[in-house]
Amino acid sequence: MANTTTNSPLVTVDGTPLKVSLGRAKRKAKLRALLLVAPLFAFILLTFFVPIISMLLRSVDNEVVSYTLPNTAPLLSQWDASSGEIPGEAVFKALAADFKESAEDKYDDKSAGKVGRRLNYELTGFSSMFRKTARKSKKFEPPYKEAFIKAEKKWGDPKYWQVMQREMRKATDSYYLAAIDAGYDSEGNRAFNEPGKRVYLKLFWRTFWMSGLITGLCLLLAYPVAYLLSILKSRTSNMLMILVLLPFWTSLLVRTSAWIALLQKEGVINSLLVATGMLDDANRLLMIHNKAGTIIAMVHVLLPFMILPLYSVMKTIPPSYMRAARSLGATPFTAFTKVYMPNTIPGIGAGAILVFILSIGYYITPALVGGQSGTLISNLIAYHLESSLNWGLAAALGAILLAATFALYLVYDKIVGIDNMKLG
Amino acid sequence: MSLPAYAGPLETTWYYLFRFICGLIFFFLIAPILVIIPLSFNAVPFFTFTEKMLTFDPEGYSLKWYRDFFSNLNWQGAVKNSFIIAFFSTIISTTLGTIAALGLSRAEMPAKTWVMGILISPMIVPLIISAAGMFFFYTDMGLASTHLGVILAHAALSTPFVVITVTATLVGFDQSLIRASATLGANPTTTFFKVIVPLILPGVISGALFAFVTSFDEVVVVKFIGSYEQRTIPWAMFSGIREQISPTILAVATLLVLLSVGMLATVELLRRRNEKLRGLSPG
Numbered sequence: 001m002a003n004t005t006t007n008s009p010l011v012t013v014d015g016t017p018l019k020v021s022l023g024r025a026k027r028k029a030k031l032r033a034l035l036l037v038a039p040l041f042a043f044i045l046l047t048f049f050v051p052i053i054s055m056l057l058r059s060v061d062n063e064v065v066s067y068t069l070p071n072t073a074p075l076l077s078q079w080d081a082s083s084g085e086i087p088g089e090a091v092f093k094a095l096a097a098d099f100k101e102s103a104e105d106k107y108d109d110k111s112a113g114k115v116g117r118r119l120n121y122e123l124t125g126f127s128s129m130f131r132k133t134a135r136k137s138k139k140f141e142p143p144y145k146e147a148f149i150k151a152e153k154k155w156g157d158p159k160y161w162q163v164m165q166r167e168m169r170k171a172t173d174s175y176y177l178a179a180i181d182a183g184y185d186s187e188g189n190r191a192f193n194e195p196g197k198r199v200y201l202k203l204f205w206r207t208f209w210m211s212g213l214i215t216g217l218c219l220l221l222a223y224p225v226a227y228l229l230s231i232l233k234s235r236t237s238n239m240l241m242i243l244v245l246l247p248f249w250t251s252l253l254v255r256t257s258a259w260i261a262l263l264q265k266e267g268v269i270n271s272l273l274v275a276t277g278m279l280d281d282a283n284r285l286l287m288i289h290n291k292a293g294t295i296i297a298m299v300h301v302l303l304p305f306m307i308l309p310l311y312s313v314m315k316t317i318p319p320s321y322m323r324a325a326r327s328l329g330a331t332p333f334t335a336f337t338k339v340y341m342p343n344t345i346p347g348i349g350a351g352a353i354l355v356f357i358l359s360i361g362y363y364i365t366p367a368l369v370g371g372q373s374g375t376l377i378s379n380l381i382a383y384h385l386e387s388s389l390n391w392g393l394a395a396a397l398g399a400i401l402l403a404a405t406f407a408l409y410l411v412y413d414k415i416v417g418i419d420n421m422k423l424g
Numbered sequence: 425m426s427l428p429a430y431a432g433p434l435e436t437t438w439y440y441l442f443r444f445i446c447g448l449i450f451f452f453l454i455a456p457i458l459v460i461i462p463l464s465f466n467a468v469p470f471f472t473f474t475e476k477m478l479t480f481d482p483e484g485y486s487l488k489w490y491r492d493f494f495s496n497l498n499w500q501g502a503v504k505n506s507f508i509i510a511f512f513s514t515i516i517s518t519t520l521g522t523i524a525a526l527g528l529s530r531a532e533m534p535a536k537t538w539v540m541g542i543l544i545s546p547m548i549v550p551l552i553i554s555a556a557g558m559f560f561f562y563t564d565m566g567l568a569s570t571h572l573g574v575i576l577a578h579a580a581l582s583t584p585f586v587v588i589t590v591t592a593t594l595v596g597f598d599q600s601l602i603r604a605s606a607t608l609g610a611n612p613t614t615t616f617f618k619v620i621v622p623l624i625l626p627g628v629i630s631g632a633l634f635a636f637v638t639s640f641d642e643v644v645v646v647k648f649i650g651s652y653e654q655r656t657i658p659w660a661m662f663s664g665i666r667e668q669i670s671p672t673i674l675a676v677a678t679l680l681v682l683l684s685v686g687m688l689a690t691v692e693l694l695r696r697r698n699e700k701l702r703g704l705s706p707g
Contacts, residue, residue, distance in 0.1 A: 029532040036527025037539060040520040040583060047580040048546050051561030052553060058560070221449050228446045242688070243450045249684040249691075250457055251641045253661040254677040258456040260665065261463055261471040261674065268459060271472045303453060332435065361550020363644055368665050378552040385556055385648070398553045409548050413541065 056402070059395035062172035064118050065164075068110045069098040073168045081162045081188065086155070092144035099137035112137075121390060122163045122174060122184070129154045162188060175396035180204075200380070200397065207377040210295065211359040217299045218306040218355050219348065226310035226347075231319070248304035256368050259297040263287040263369070289371025297369050302358055306351040309416075313347030349415040357408045361401060377401055457681055464489055464674035471671065489675035499676065502660040509571065509646075509656060510639040513578035518632040520579075521586025526620070528587070529594035540587075547584035554581065555648040562649045569651040577649060578639035585634035593627025593698060626698035630691050637687060 010018040066073045071094035079087040102110040116130025129152050136151040148155040166188060167174070177183050177190060181198040185191045192198075225244070229237045247255060262268045265284050273279035287293055317340065325335035363378040370379070377397065384394035427439050467486040468474055476484025493499050527533060528540060546554065558577050559568070567573030601623075605615040621628075643658035650659070657676060664673050 026532065029530070030534055033527045033530040033533040036530075037524045037533070037543075040524035040543060040587070041539065043516075043520055044543060044546065044580055044583065047558075047576050048554065049542075052549065052557035055553075055557035055560050221452070224442065224446050225449050228443070240450065243454045245688055245692075246681075246684065247453050247457060249637065249688045251658060251677070251680045251684065253641070253643065253658045253665075254460070254680050255456060257661065257665055257673050257677055258460045260669075261460060262456055264471060266470065266472055268463075268472050300452065300456060332438075357548060361552065363550070363552045364662070368662070378550060381552050381556065385559065391560075394556060398556055401550055402553050405548060405550060409541075409545075413537075417537075 052402075055395055056399050057395075058391055059175050059393075059399050060171040060173070061392065062118075062167060063170055065115050066168045066170060068102055068112065068115045069095065069168070071095070071097045071101075072164075076161070076165050076168060079161065079165060081158070081165055084158060086145075086158050086161055089143060089145050092148055092155075093142070095148070096137060096140050096144045099134055099140075103134060103138060119163060119167060121178065121393070122167060123160065125154055126160065126163075129160070159186060172392075175392040176399075178393050179396040179400055203375075203377050203380055204400070207360055210291065210376065211356050214295060214298050214302065214359045215306075215352050215355045217295070218303050219352060221299070221303055222306035222310050222351065223344075223348075226307050226314055229307075229311050230314035230317075244304050244307050247300070248308075252301060252364055255301055256297055256365050259293070259300065259369060260288060263293055263296065288369050289374070291370075291374045293369035293371065294366045294374035294376070297365050298359060298362060301365060302355045305354050305358060309350040309354065310344065310347040313344055313350075317343045346415060350412070353408055353412045353415065357405055357412070360408075361405060460674045461678050461681065464671060464678045466671050466674075469671055471669070471674070489671045492670075492672045493675050493679075496672070498655075499657075499660060499672070502655045502657045505571070505654055506640055506656040506658075509574050509578060509654070510636050512575045513582060513639045514632050514636045516575070516579035517583040517586050517635045518628065521583045521631060521635070522590050522624075522628050524583075525587050525590035525594060529591055529597070531599075543587050544584040546581045551581075551642075551644040555645045558645060559648040568649050569653065571654060574646055574650050574654050577645050578642060581642060581645065582635035582638040585638055586628075586631035589631035589634060590624060590627045593624050597623060626694040630694050633687055633691055637684075 012018055012021045072091060075091045075094050076087060079091060099112055102112045105111070112130045112134040113127075116127045116134075119126035119130070132152045133148065133155075140147045140151075154160050163184075166184065174183065179200055180192075181201045182190060182192045229240055229244075232240070260267070264270070265286065265288075267288075269287070270279070270284040274281050274284065279285070287296065321339050321343070322335050325339040326332070330338065360376070361378055362376060363382060366374055366376045367379050367382070370376070378401070381394050381397050381401070384390045384397070427436060431439065462477065463471065463473065465485045465487065466474065466477065467484050467488070474484055478484075524543065528536060528543075533539070554577075558573075562568045562573045562577070565573075567576065597620075601619055602615055605619045606612075610618065640656075641658060643656070643662050646654060646656050646659050647662065650656075657680070661673055661676060664670065
C-alpha cells in the first residue's frame, strides 16, 4: 500500500494529476490578474499611446510630395542632379499634368499649395513658386518647359529640382536634421548649419543646463529641510510637512501667478526694496521674463518633488548610525559626510532624476515667466504646433525630447523601481 | 531632536543656524502662496501692495475682484467646465485605475514592471508631447473641441496617480482575507464590496483626489485639444496672465488655495485613517 502511494503521482479528487491541476489554477489566476488590468491598459493605449505614436510618425512622414506629384516622381528620379542642368521636357510635361490634377481635386486631398509649403521647409521660395505656378497652370500649353519658366523663373534653377528630387521619398530625415540645426548643403550632403544660425541646439543646451541648475538648487534647498523633517518629533514634523505639501497641492497657475506678482518690475519684491531704500527707483531689478524668472519659479514649483523622496529615505536611517560614528571619534562633519550622506544617495538619485525629468519637459511656467531668454524646448515645440504650423519639425523635436525623458525614466526605474513610486 | 547636553558652543551655533536656514527655505515655499491672499483684496488694479494697504486703511481694500469673478461669465463658464471635466475624468480614471491596481498587486501578474511602466507613462511623458499627440489624434477622431475629448484626455493623464496610490494601499492588504471570505460563502462580488472595498477605500479616495486635482490643474492639453467652450479655470488664468492681467486672477488664485487646503486636509486624514486601519501607527 505504501509503495503505491509513493510511485503513482498525486491526484486531486476528480482524478487529474496534482501538477496539471495546479498549473491550471495558476494559469487561471494569471488570466484573472491580466483581465483586471486589461481595461485600463486598453484605455491608455487608445487615448494616450496611439496618439503619441501617430504624432511621432509625422516627424518622418513625407508622403505628401510623391502623392501629389505621382507623374513627376518616377521621371524625376532618373534625372542626374549633378549635371548642373534642369530636367528635360518630359519631366515638365508630367509636372504640368500633376498640377492640373491637383487643381481639379475637389477634396483638396492633393494640393500643390501643401507641397509648396512642405518643400519650403527645405528651401525658401518653394511656397510662392508653387502657389504662383498653380494659379497659371490651367493655361499651360506645350512646350511646358518654357511655360513653367515664364510663369516662375525659379523652375529654371537646378537647385529647386535637386530638392524636389530628394524629397520624393516617402520618409524623410530632414525634420530631424532641422531639429539639430543641420540640413542638406548645395551638393545634397548632410551638414550642420553655420554656428551663427543654430537655434535648436542652443535651446536644447539651454533646456539641459537650466534643468541641471534647477535640479541642483532644488537639492540644495531640499536637503536641509528633509533632514530637519526626518529628525523632528512626528508631531512637529507633521505640522511643518504642511508647508511642503500645501505648495504641492496648490495649482501650478496659482504659484506661477504668485511669482509674477512678486517678481515683476512693479511687483512686491521690487517695491519692498525701493520702499526700504535698498534700491533706487530707477534701477528696479529685472527678475521676470528672463532666465532668472524661470529658474526661481521652477525651483519653487519642483521643490516638493525633491523634498518628499529625500524625506522618505532619511526617515529610514536610524539615528544610532550618527551616534555610533560620533562615539567612535568622528567629528560631526565626518560623521555626516562619511556615514549619513552615503545612506541618503538613493533619495538624492530619486529626487534629482524626478525633478530633472519634470523640468526638461516644462511648458507652463517658462511660457508665463520666461520671456524670450527663459523659454525651454517645450515652448518651441508649442510654437511650431500653434504658430509656424511646421508639425513635422514639432514632432521631430518632440521625439528627441521624449527619447531623453525615456532614457532618464529607465535610470529612475533602476534606482527607485517604478513600482516603488510614492505620492505625497 | 533637541540639543544634546554635551554640545559645545560650535555645535550650539550650528544647531540654531541650521534651524534658521530651514526656516528661510520654508518661508520660500509658503510665502508666495500666502502673499497673493492680501493682494487679491487690493482696491486698485495692481499686483503689489499699495500704501493704503500697508497702513491698513480700509479704503485700500476691496472685494471688487471677487465680485468680478462671481459675476463674469467668462470665469463662471470656466468654473463650470472645470468641475464637469474633473468630475467625469476622475470617475473614469478612478474606476479603471482601481481595478487595474487590484490586478497589478496580485502575485500572479505577469510582466508586472512593464505593464506598470506603460500605465504610469502618462505621468512621465512631457505634457507638451501628450498634448501634441492628442491634438492630432483627437482632431481626426472628431473629439477635439468637445467636452468628451478633454474628459478622456484628462482621464488618461490622471490614471497613473490612482494606480500608484491604490497599489501602495494594497501593499499592506492581506490577500488571505479574500480566501477567508470565500470559505465563509461569499461570492466574488460580495467579497469585493464587503471585504476589499472597505479596506482599500481610503487609498481609492486619495487616488481620486489626486486624479481630480490633476484634471482641475491641467492646462496644456485643454489648450491644445479644447476651444473656448471647454475653457477651464487654469485655461482662463493662463490666457488672463498673457493678455490683460487683472487682480481677478489673484482672487481666483486665493479661492484655489482654499480649495487645496481642503484637499490636503482630506488626504492627510485619509492617510492617517488608512495607517490606523492597518495598524501601522498607534495614532
